[in-house]
Amino acid sequence: MSFINYSSREINCKIVYYGPGLCGKTTNLQYIYNKTNPETKGKLISLSTETDRTLFFDFLPLSLGEIRGFKTRFHLYTVPGQVFYDASRKLILKGVDGVVFVADSQVERMEANIESMENLRVNLAEQGYDLNKIPFVIQYNKRDLPNAVGVDELRKVLNPRNVQDHQAVAPTGVGVFDTLKGVAKLVLTELKKGGQ
């Protein structure tokens, strides 16, 4: 749910990075945080366990610039990927404007990808959203690993509707900004449609 403030001329949108445990959601946010100008970003907040696993969420506010005199701000969130944190994942999807699904390309994580994608669909539906309708992009992460499944295979399993997808290596930043731009653009286009 975007927040439009006519008085301060600001538009705020919420993007959630979803995906199985250890797929690289937090790494995406860390890369974005490290590579953006200090004046366009806020603090990166990570609510994580002692072993650096996401416990509740990561949060990064980002300014993208102005559209027709309105400052556009994006709030990026990650969910905890581990299966047993499902109650927390549901909460973070509240008020979401766009979703990025980060898939782990490794062959042994295919099952986890499928399970997480299904979990996303169910949890979105609980909040009243339809995965087929909201701005949604898929990122195939860890493309550099030797055990990575071919992109065609990943597409077949995870992207039957042929939504926008990107290949990525999150720690080095490959595909990270393409993914973010992709989803941000979809969110703004959706807002434009909603305003008409």
Next chain:
Amino acid sequence: MASQLVMYEEEFHRINAVCDRLTKDANAKVVFLVDKNGQLISAAGQTNNIDTTSLASLTAGNVAAMGGLAKLIGENEFPNQFHEGAKDSLYMTLVGGRVVLVVIFDNRTSLGLVRLRIKKASDELEKIFAALAARSAAPGAGSPFAEISDADIDNLFSE
């Protein structure tokens, strides 16, 4: 899909005025108004040393988590929360089920006074948000995005 929150000039000023007055009446350090989804709506008082964006996001996370806990034990919501610190304390109240009023205060005031003043401010805010919801739902209240072009969106992403 949940409708978006749209803030207009008039209501924004009224909301800011309520937050300003609450800061003074309760003798509080800071007063924040945060949307349940983590967007900061208004801030009053000594906000200089506080990362307001982070505060808004964490407030929403906390309220969402407590709401989830409430439902687990058969409650609908915990409308009020109080967190006591060594120096500063924090009081959160749900207003109209949609926004969260956060008051940060120290020992120059008391929890009793803060609660009393919050009650009054929260009633006023509830009315303003009801008016705002009606206004956003009224026909013709489109978003400014209706007028933007695909080129405007593309320009935002061209480096």
